[in-house]
Amino acid sequence: LLMASRLFTPWTTISSFTSIKVASASSWRKLSFITRVTASSSSRRRIDTSGIIHQQQQRRHRSTHSISKLTFAHLSIAIDCCKHHRHHNRSSRMSMSLYFSNNSQNCDAAAMESSSTSTAATSTTAAASTNAATSITPRPPIMPYVSSRTKATLDPCVILMKQLISQHANKWETKDTDDKHQGIYSLAQGVVYWRPPSSAYESLIHTVQQNIMSDNDANIDGNQGDGKLLHTYCPDEGYPPLLSALQHKLQKENGLSNPHVIVTSGANQAYVNCVVTLLDERRCGSNDASMNTNNDGTPGRGRSNNCIDKCVVFEPYYFNHVMAIQSVRGGRGCGGTAMADNDITKKASSKTTTPCTGMTTMLEEVEGLLVGPTIRGVPDLKWLKSKLEEYQYNDHDDSTNTTTMKNSIRMVTLVNPGNPTGISLPYHFLKEVVQLTKEYGVWLVVDNTYEHFDVERENRLPPVDIDSDDDDDDDANFPCFDEEHVINIFSFSKGYAMAGFRVGYIALSSKNGSNDGGGAGAGTVAYNEMLKVQDTIAICASRISQVAALGALQAGREWVYEQVKTLDVGRAAIRNAMSSLEDLIGGNGAMYIMGKLPTGVNDREFASSLVENYGVAVIPGSFCGLPGWIRVCYSNLLPEECCKAASRLERGIVELLRVST
Template structure:
C-alpha cells in the first residue's frame, strides 16, 4: 500500500476589521460584469500548509485553533495507483533556476487537492480484475451508485427529442440561446424552461420551497462548485476570503472543491457525534470567533458574532455521505437558525433526498408534510440531483435552489413579486452572481440530458420509492457483515454504512487486501477524514449479488481486521 498525504486544513490569517451581520457573497463574482462575461485573473502565490505522512510514520502534528484544547484536522489520501508518490523526485536531476524559469508551472491549489478516491479505487479493481474473472468478478461496494436503470419515461423523452430533431421537415423553435425543442444548441444558462417549470412544482410540493431561483447544473458536484465560487473570495491583502465549514467524516468532493478554489486555508473541519455535526462546536466557533485571527485580536471587528464573516458558509449533506445518517428535522432547524443568527450561508446537499430510510427528516406531527422538507430561507442554498434516485449519474443533471424571499423576509414585495425590486433578498443576489459562474463553467447543462431528466420526473417520486425499498435486503446483509466491528455508523439514510476497524489496522492497506484477496471493494475512511474506518455502499448491486459481496466483506473483516487484535 502506498503512502498518503494528509493536508492541514487550518490556516490562521488576518481578517478584515469590518464586523458584518449579513451573509457575504464573493467579491470575485460581484466584480464580474453582468453584461460582459469576462474577468481579470490574479495569480496569488501562497503557501499551502501540508504535511506528508507515510504508513505508520507521522511527519508532523495537526494544528489547533489558538486558545483551543481540541484539534480540528482532517486526513486525505494521496496517490495510490501502484506508483510511489516520490518516484518522480527520487532520481530526478537537480533543477537549476534556469530550468525552473523555462518550465511551465501547475497550480499549487490543484497539487494540494485530495486525489479522487473513486478513480484510485477503480484502478485497484482493474489491477486485480483478471484474478477474479473466473470467480464471479470483483464486487464493488465502493462508489455510491444504484443498481437500477433510469425510468422508461426518461428513454421515451430521449427518443421523442431525437426523433423530432432528425425529422428535417419539422419546424422547431429555439435558435441561438433559445429554448425550443431543438437539442443541438445552447439553452438558457439557468436551464431548459420546461424542466425548470417542473422543478418549481416539485420543489414546492416535495420540499416546501416556494418559487425558488433554480439553476440546472451538470450534476450536484458542479452545483457545489458554483456555490463555492459564488460565496468564497480569493485571498489578498484586503480580504481573507472567508472559510467553509465541513464536518468529518466529510464528502471528499466537497473538500476537493474548496481546496481547488481556495486552498486548505478555505476549510475549517468540525467534528460529528455518531454522524451528526456538533452544533455546540460550531456555535463556539461562531460566538468566540476562534477563527477570527487578527480582526478579533485587534478589536477592529470585535469578538463574537462571526466578525468579518470569518466563517462564510457551512456545508451539510443530508442524508449523509459518507455517514449514511439521516439528520433529524429538529437538528436541521437548529442549524438553520444558528447560521441565520450569525450571517452564514448554509449549503445543504440533498442528493440523497429519496433515501431517508427511517423518515428522520420529517416535520413534527400536526404540520404540513412535504416528502422531504427543506428550509425556504434567504441564507439557505439547497442542492439536488438526478444521479441517485433516478439512476441518471451518467446524464450529469443536478440543480441548485436559492430562496427568492426579499430582504424583509417576506414572501413578496409591495408588488406581489418575490425577490424583485428594492427588497431583493440575499438568495436572489446570490442567484444573479451564480449565473456568472454557471456561464463560465458550463454555459448550460446538456440540453438533451435535461430533456431526459424531465422525462424521468414523469415517473414520479413513487417510482423511486419502490426501488429504494429493494435496498433493504442488501443493507441488512452489509450491516450483518460489519457486526463484528466495534463501532458501526449509518444505515438509516443515503446508501452507506461506516465501520471502525480495530486499532492499528491501516484502512488503506485493508481495502487493498480486501480487493486482492477477497474480491470486494470499499472506500477507505481516510478519503473522508476518518482514518481507520471504511465506507460501504449497499446500493451498487441487486439484493442477491449484494448478499454475496457482503459475505466476502464479512470474511475479509474477520480474517484481516479482527485477527490483528
C-alpha cells in the same frame, strides 16, 4: 524566396538587390541576398539564388557574436512584416533598403521562433551557406508549473479504487470462488444498480425524432414544446420546461416556495458553483486594528487568518466537497480531524497527519477550510457555535465611517442524508443549524442528493403547526428550509439512476431581504452572481440530459421509492457482514454504512487487501477524514449479488479480526 518574388512585377525580367537591416535585442544583423527573377513570355518564372551571405556587425567593445543561420522562415516573415513598405518599379533594376523601428523587433522575434521549428529549412540553407557561422544554442526547456492548489487537493479515491480493481481484475476473472462469481464486487462508488425510468428514455426518443423529422430549424421552438433544438445551447439556468417542472417539484415535495433554480452538470458542479460564488480570497483591509482583538477584548487570531474566507465541513466529510474547496480556495491541508472537545493533541500519538494530504498540520493552519467534529455522524453544534463566535470581526468602512459585524466563516456545508455516514439528520437539528447560521450571517449549503433514500423519513417531517395557514409544507415528502441564506442542492444521479447524464440543480430562496427594507434577498443576489459562474464553467447543462431529466420527473417520487425498497435485502446483508466490527454508523439515510476497524489497522491497506484477497472493494475512511474506518455502499449491486459481496466482505473482516488479536 517565393514570397520575395511576389514583391516584384511578375511580367518583367528583374535583377534585384535587396538589403534588409533587422533590429534585434542584441545587435543589427545585415541580411543580404541577391535574387534574380526571369520571367518568360508565358508568364513562367525561374528563381535563382545567387547567394545568401551572413555578415556580422562589429560591436563597440570589439566583441563578436554568433550569427544565426538565415532560414526561409526568417526571410519570409521579415519580408511579410515589411510588405507595406515596398515600392513597385518596372525598371530592370530595383533596390530596397528598410530599417525596422522598435515594432520590427516583433518580426525578428517571430522569425527566430519560426526558425526553431523549421529544421528542414535550416538544413537546406546551411548547405547553401557552408561558410555561415554556427547558430545560437537554443535555451534549455523550462518545465511549466501546475497549480499548488491542485497539487495539494485530495486524490480522487473512486478513481484510485477503480485502478486497484483493474490491477487484480484478471486474477478474479479466472479464479474459482465459492459464490461462482468471476470478478470483483464493488461496494465502493455510490451508485445504484437500477436503470432510469422508462419515461426518461421515452422523452429522449420523442425529442430526437422531432429533431430528425424537422427539415428546418425555424420550425422548431428552442424553448417550448417537444421539438427542442438538441444541438444548441439552452439558457444558462436551464431548459425552461425542466425549470418549471423542478419548481413544481420543489414546492410540492420540499416545501420551497417559488425558488430560483439553476440546473447544473451534476450536484458536484452545483457545489463548486457555491464555493466560487460565496467565498472570497481576502475581504479585510490591512490596517484594521480590530482584527487583532476578539469581541471580548482578548488577543485575536490576527489579520492573516480572519481575513481569509472559510468553509465548514464536518468529519467524516464527502471528499468531493473538500476537493472543491481545496481546488478553488487552496490551503496547505484539509484541516486534520477535529475532536469533539476541540483538542487535537489528545490523539496526536495515533494520528499526527491529516487524513487527506499526509501533512502534519493543525486545524487553524488551513486557509480556506475548517473541519468540524461529529458525534456518531451528527455535527457538533457546540463546536460550530464556538467557531462562528471566534471568527467574527468588526469591518470598518472608512468611506461611511460605519462598522459592521462580519464573519470569516462564509458558508457551512451539510450533507443530508449523509455521505459517507449514511445517517439522516433530524428535522429539529436542521432547524437549529438554520437558526444558528442565520444569526451569524453565514450561508448554509445543504446537499440533498440522497433525499429519496431517507428510509426513516417519518422522523424528518416537521411538527404540524395547527395555526399555520400554509398547508403545502405539511405534505412535503422531504421538507427543506426556505430561508434566504439557505442553498439547497439536489441531483438526478442517485434516485433516478441518471449519474451518467450529469444533471443536478440548485435551489435558492426568492424571498425579499430581511435587512434592507424589502429589497432583493440574499438568495436572489447569490442567484444573479452564480449565473456568472455557471456561464464560465458549463454555460448550461447538456440539453439532451435535461430532456431526459424532464421525462424522469414524470415517473414521480413513488417510482424512486419502489426502487429504494429493493435495497433492504442488501442493506441487511452488509450490516450483518460488518456486525463484528467495533462500531457501525449509517444505513438509515443514504445507502452507506461505515464501520470502525480495530485500533492500529490502516484502512487503506485493509481496503487494498479486500480487493486482492477477497474480491470486494470498499472506500477507506481516511479519504473522508476518518482514518481507521471503511465506507460500504450497498446500492450498486443487485440484491442477490450484494449478498454474495457481503459474504466476501465478512470473510475479510473475520480474518482481519483474527490477525489483529
